[in-house]
Amino acid sequence: MSLVVQKYGGSSVADAESVKRVARRIVDTRKQGHDVCVVVSAMGDTTDDLIELAEQVSPLPPGRELDMLLTAGERISMAVLAMAIAALGQEARSFTGSQAGVITDSVHGKARIIDVTPGRIRAALDEGHIAIVAGFQGVSQDTKDITTLGRGGSDTTAVALAAALGADVCEIYTDVDGIFTADPRIVPSAQQIARISSEEMLEMAASGAKVLHLRCVEYARRFSLPVHVRSSFSHREGTWVTDQPAPEAVEGAGVEQPIISGVAHDRSEAKITVVGVPDKPGKAAEIFQVVAAAEINLDMIVQNVSAAVSGLTDISFTLPKTDGQTAMNALNRAQEQIGFESLRYDDQIGKVSLIGAGMRSHPGVSAQMFAALAEAGINIEMISTSEIRLSLVTRAERLDDAVRAIHTAFGLDSAAGEAVVYGGTGR
DSSP states (O other): OOEEEEEEOGGGGSSHHHHHHHHHHHHHHHHTTOEEEEEEOOSTTHHHHHHHHHHHHOSSOOHHHHHHHHHHHHHHHHHHHHHHHHHTTOOEEEEOTTTTTEEEOSOTTSOOEEEEOOHHHHHHHHTTOEEEEEOSEEEETTTOOEEEOOTTHHHHHHHHHHHHHTOSEEEEEESBSSEESSOTTTOTTOOEESEEOHHHHHHHHHTTOOSSOHHHHHHHHHTTOOEEEEETTSOOOOEEEOSSOOHHHHHSSOOOOOSOOEEEEEOSEEEEEEEEEEOSTTHHHHHHHHHHHTTOOOOOEEEOOOOTTTOEEEEEEEEEGGGHHHHHHHHHHTHHHHTOOEEEEEOOEEEEEEEOGGGGGOTTHHHHHHHHHHHTTOOOOEEEEOSSEEEEEEEGGGHHHHHHHHHHHTTOOOSSOOOOBSSSSOO
8 A cells, every 4th residue: 555645736626616526536546545645725816815815904914923814725625625525435634734743944924844743644544544734834843833834835745744754656736737848828839748857847946837836846856755746637647756767768778868848937036237336356245145134045147247447347136026125125225335336126027947957968959049039039138057957037028939939949849739727827
């Protein structure tokens, strides 16, 4: 008997009929002889509705109370799903994140998992019950307060529980049939990927692909846990995220890695340009120390060649739009100390990334990518690379065109028809 951890996103449990459909799927898995632990997100747009309610009551709700409010969404999902399973004749027990043993740090709104002690979940499974766990939440190790894990927190909960329970697989159920070579809402001809390495999936998640959250992929890679991304609306095979070789490649000489796995995009970033920075040792360090002190993560960084006459240079970097004002305020306070002339803020940018482990051994990928964008008349503002990723920044209004141009240029378009997004969100 194997242990399967399944996670269902908000679109999969959006209403009563959806909950009953998911319950039938869970019961079918149990009847196949598997132990089943299920992690659920809040129903539909519940979390967004709760955030809106909080903002109507208070312009700046306390983090502790906001977490207490937001975790109600997943508790509703877990309870109604347990009821639906019971109506099908199977025993199910629901658990909050803290009851499931998800222990976090004390940062409200974006807590990180420190440990998982799933004693109560293991006991329920040993007694033959299906365990239903509220995703996205845990309990602080220090304060014992309820915490939330931020966006994608239910994915992370599922993988962390699967690792702690020693599960054979973590199945992430969403409203698309798996991971695609691009967002099927932008590129309807995107192909489904049957199998992808955790390294490539990490780069895709970090570059804006939303079907799996970055922390979830990091956790799965750390514990060598296979993740199976599938649709709760169909019974298609889905996509395996694993570093294990495909079964058909084990016996023979191996199957060559495709050059490109996919094209990801991100429209959630902004760009700050620090204008007129003295071109002296330590000035860049001062700028980024100020940003780091504000607890802001940066993505791409570009420094221009300094002007010979003035001895000044410009430094540009990208960061989440949500942190834009915080970064601008912090840098303005440090202007006199650092000695730069001014700041420019631009939130009308988009990032497109090309990802593929095969890029390591195939020259000419960047030339092909830039040629495709030139042919489409798309200007490039910033460039960043890793061993298996090539990212660039362009204007937000041309981002979709850039994704489609690159996808076509690398022969990723499918002739098999349009990809299906069942719930409309891609999650």
